[in-house]
Amino acid sequence: xxxxxxxxxxxxxxxxxxxxxxxxxxxxxxxxxxxxxxxxxxxxxxxxxxxxxxxxxxxxxxxxxxxxxxxxxxxxxxxxxxxxxxxxxxxxxxxxxxxxxxxxxxxxxxxxxxxxxxxxxxxxxxxxxxxxxxxxxxxxxxxxxxxxxxxxxxxxxxxxxxxxxxxxxxxxxxxxxxxxxxxxxxxxxxxxxxxxxxxxxxxxxxxxxxxxxxxxxxxxxxxxxxxxxxxxxxxxxxxxxxxxxxxxxxxxxxxxxxxxxxxxxxxxxxxxxxxxxxxxxxxxxxxxxxxxxxxx
Amino acid sequence: xxxxxxxxxxxxxxxxxxxxxxxxxxxxxxxxxxxxxxxxxxxxxxxxxxxxxxxxxxxxxxxxxxxxxxxxxxxxxxxxxxxxxxxxxxxxxxxxxxxxxxxxxxxxxxxxxxxxxxxxxxxxxxxxxxxxxxxxxxxxxxxxxxxxxxxxxxxxxxxxxxxxxxxxxxxxxxxxxxxxxxxxxxxxxxxxxxxxxxxxxxxxxxxxxxxxxxxxxxxxxxxxxxxxxxxxxxxxxxxxxxxxxxxxxxxxxxxxxxxxxxxxxxxxxxxxxxxxxxxxxxxxxxxxxxxxxxxx
Numbered sequence: 285x286x287x288x289x290x291x292x293x294x295x296x297x298x299x300x301x302x303x304x305x306x307x308x309x310x311x312x313x314x315x316x317x318x319x320x321x322x323x324x325x326x327x328x329x330x331x332x333x334x335x336x337x338x339x340x341x342x343x344x345x346x347x348x349x350x351x352x353x354x355x356x357x358x359x360x361x362x363x364x365x366x367x368x369x370x371x372x373x374x375x376x377x378x379x380x381x382x383x384x385x386x387x388x389x390x391x392x393x394x395x396x397x398x399x400x401x402x403x404x405x406x407x408x409x410x411x412x413x414x415x416x417x418x419x420x421x422x423x424x425x426x427x428x429x430x431x432x433x434x435x436x437x438x439x440x441x442x443x444x445x446x447x448x449x450x451x452x453x454x455x456x457x458x459x460x461x462x463x464x465x466x467x468x469x470x471x472x473x474x475x476x477x478x479x480x481x482x483x484x485x486x487x488x489x490x491x492x493x494x495x496x497x498x499x500x501x502x503x504x505x506x507x508x509x510x511x512x513x514x515x516x517x518x519x520x521x522x523x524x525x526x527x528x529x530x531x532x533x534x535x536x537x538x539x540x541x542x543x544x545x546x547x548x549x550x551x552x553x554x555x556x557x558x559x560x561x562x563x564x565x566x567x568x569x570x571x572x573x574x575x576x577x578x579x580x
Numbered sequence: 581x582x583x584x585x586x587x588x589x590x591x592x593x594x595x596x597x598x599x600x601x602x603x604x605x606x607x608x609x610x611x612x613x614x615x616x617x618x619x620x621x622x623x624x625x626x627x628x629x630x631x632x633x634x635x636x637x638x639x640x641x642x643x644x645x646x647x648x649x650x651x652x653x654x655x656x657x658x659x660x661x662x663x664x665x666x667x668x669x670x671x672x673x674x675x676x677x678x679x680x681x682x683x684x685x686x687x688x689x690x691x692x693x694x695x696x697x698x699x700x701x702x703x704x705x706x707x708x709x710x711x712x713x714x715x716x717x718x719x720x721x722x723x724x725x726x727x728x729x730x731x732x733x734x735x736x737x738x739x740x741x742x743x744x745x746x747x748x749x750x751x752x753x754x755x756x757x758x759x760x761x762x763x764x765x766x767x768x769x770x771x772x773x774x775x776x777x778x779x780x781x782x783x784x785x786x787x788x789x790x791x792x793x794x795x796x797x798x799x800x801x802x803x804x805x806x807x808x809x810x811x812x813x814x815x816x817x818x819x820x821x822x823x824x825x826x827x828x829x830x831x832x833x834x835x836x837x838x839x840x841x842x843x844x845x846x847x848x849x850x851x852x853x854x855x856x857x858x859x860x861x862x863x864x865x866x867x868x869x870x871x872x873x874x875x876x
């Protein structure tokens with residue numbers, strides 16, 4: 285990663301960490317502070333903060349004030365964290381660990397994890413509504429976009445398709461594409477769109493951001509599927525071949541590894557080309573290459 | 581209940597049922613329609629729709645257009661339903677039945693119930709943001725109010741206190757009051773306040789609605805505690821003495837039945853007196869009497 289890209293990324297990550305700390309409820313709750321502890325625990329377990337970074341980058345790409353992006357960026361990370369907490373529950377994926385730490389329900393108990401997830405699903409709308417930088421029109425657009433993409437028509441819908449696919453014998457391309465585009469693609473797209481809304485971008489700019497995000501999200505997923513077969517366990521961070529071991533349908537099982545690589549390359553180039561249309565695209569191009577040009 | 585009060589109540593209930601049907605996602609989802617089925621199932625299991633009725637009544641008390649109340653009323657009922665679905669989960673209260681029907685997780689499985697609850701926690705913000713009747717200022721106020729009262733600072737906070745009280749040896753009045761006021765009182769208060777906001781009511785009117793709602797909510801809870809000891813099982817709809825059997829701290833165990841009755845009467849009179857300050861209060865007075873003047 286280029287030095288200038290890395291510097292901007294660090295700046296964005298620092299900004300979002302500060303925003304997330306600001307929105308912690310820890311000091312504001314009395315008797316019910318356990319739920320705030322569980323919320324903070326999962327937020328702080330952190331990841332690469334890709335979604336808020338994309339949001340901030342699109343806000344600035346289209347000339348927006350970074351302060352307009354603080355509440356929306358924290359909101360999208362909270363929604364992402366809520367989905368991870370509930371996905372890890374015993375009745376869902378039953379994962380005891382998340383990023384090397386005990387998952388929320390292992391640390392705080394199942395009831396508290398359900399409630400912490402619930403609270404992280406609701407708080408995003410409160411912090412956008414109460415933000416001091418955004419005007420009402422932007423707030424309403426942001427809330428509409430976020431609720432649509434994280435609800436039953438979006439991310440939650442993708443999760444239910446994924447759960448039901450476990451019971452299905454055969455999963456075709458249409459199903460797999462829809463599941464991925466809802467479960468993971470939707471929130472990536474919404475991150476970019478919310479960045480645009482924060483900046484007051486034009487309809488045309490929003491459309492370009494959506495197209496970029498669709499290519500990015502799908503390419504990222506295909507590359508993940510490829511790496512599951514080809515990568516070193518150390519690089520991947522989970523056992524190689526775990527999809528195949530679970531008999532999971534992936535882009536690789538559907539199309540073969542050669543075709544999957546061609547498609548990932550095509551989508552990566554498409555995403556980069558969309559960014560070429562805009563000035564000040566250096567950071568986003570660098571980030572895209574960092575996310576997509578992996579060793580597969 | 582007076583004929584005119586009953587007629588208005590019927591009209592409101594019809595209005596909210598229609599709104600809830602309109603907001604069903606059933607016809608809008610493809611592969612992920614199971615989650616919409618589960619959402620509709622729990623919404624249709626219905627109750628008395630007290631929260632949306634209060635919302636509509638306060639909207640009209642302060643001269644608002646009933647159409648302004650449709651989205652907020654459906655929103656508050658969705659939040660209430662989401663809380664019931666998650667409260668019934670095995671890791672929470674573990675209830676197999678809700679209003680005589682299998683609870684959501686018994687009917688659709690636990691994973692689907694978690695997701696249906698999640699979706700019903702998020703959709704309220706979408707339908708308010710997308711409403712065609714409300715202006716942006718009202719939408720933002722409504723969303724801020726609803727998110728605050730249903731999140732960790734409100735209803736979810738009350739639920740965590742309730743769960744943790746099961747492990748506590750002694751629960752004092754401050755704890756019990758806070759638990760009730762967050763877990764059930766908050767959403768009742770917010771229903772009244774959202775009705776005011778929909779109508780564009782003044783700060784003073786909102787303050788009166790809040791005071792009314794606090795008295796109503798607390799009186800209702802105290803009367804419930806009294807009825808648990810004194811009522812016929814048929815009237816109560818659950819076994820008499822179930823609180824005592826579970827060794828639960830209630831207003832009756834804390835203050836005795838006589839003192840509890842005095843307090844319930846005082847709060848009921850206070851609620852009715854607040855309504856006296858306003859014209860066109862006939863329906864709300866009738867509803868308050870219906871809810872609070874029970875045989876205890």
